[in-house]
Amino acid sequence: MTEQKLDNESRALWQEALGAHNKAIWEALEAEPAPAVMRVLPPQPVNRWQWATAASLVLCSALSLVVWKQARTLREQNLDYALLQLQSPRTATQLDALLTLRTLGHDIPQHRWTVLRKTLAETQDPNVQLATLELLIDIGAITRLSDLPQLPATMAPQQRLLEVSFQSWQQTPATSAAPQEQ
């Protein structure tokens, strides 16, 4: 029977009207148990702010992807142009190209290192040699001290700096190490 906190006035009214039949009638009026429900309310609809947030996130993700792809395309274009400039007969152009390539750093894929090595082998200009060597050390294309070529005697201080630079690169943690050349 349902536990019922009956109002005192109602209780008195029932007792007065029903007398000895009060309990029997009271109990007989009880109904079967109410059916169980999975949920009282329908699922909460997504409100407009949630829709707006979700739409903003999707839009931002799409924009980020577009921006990232554009940035990657731009880097690749810069790399292509710089490597092309490196083949110029003009030293100033080559030095500009090497400066650009330093900023691209580890974005230079391994299969493009041959262009840098070719430049190093062919150039007569010690500044271009030095800049190319610095770049090759920076990107991890030179892995042994013995691979460092000898610069002209007049560039002995620069040679020393290269060796120090190479040794400090060797001491950096493994995560920043460039992949080994095949």
Place this chain on the structure above:
Amino acid sequence: MSSPSPDFLMQRVARGDRVALEHLHAQMKQPLYAFLRRMGASRDDAADLLQTVFLKLWQHRAQYAGTQANAWVYRITHNAWLDYARKWRLLDTATPAATGDIATHSPEESVMAGELGARLHQALATLPHDTREAILLSRFSPLTLADIAGILGTSEANIKVRIHRGLMTLRRCIEEEGHD
């Protein structure tokens, strides 16, 4: 630990707490369901009406005054039942539920409760709907006679008279059949 009061739960519901509504439903569903069944709704209709009542409680939660949650809930239940009764034209004619659909208790009590329950249900159905409702509100809800009068839109004195006369009808129903 005692359950939270309907007033507390309804205040939480008014602030948008769906969990509080679930608790309120758990506390009140049985008396509300029994009330609707004894008012003449079938099992399915009573379950639907119960769902409607809680949906309306949620939809109109901003209108809750902050006190007398029981009166608020039963008023919504009364209105839901009235809409249902008008739709099925139950207000003018007495439409007792089929005897096979009458509530029973445990199997041991089913015979007694079943027979008596069926007869009482028939007797209730012969009463005017406002008398029936007054009796059932006093049976299933913790409302005072004043609260019941407020829901049914009449005076407390009138409610006392209705309940008394209606109960006398039920008493005669038992006494004529010779039950104790």
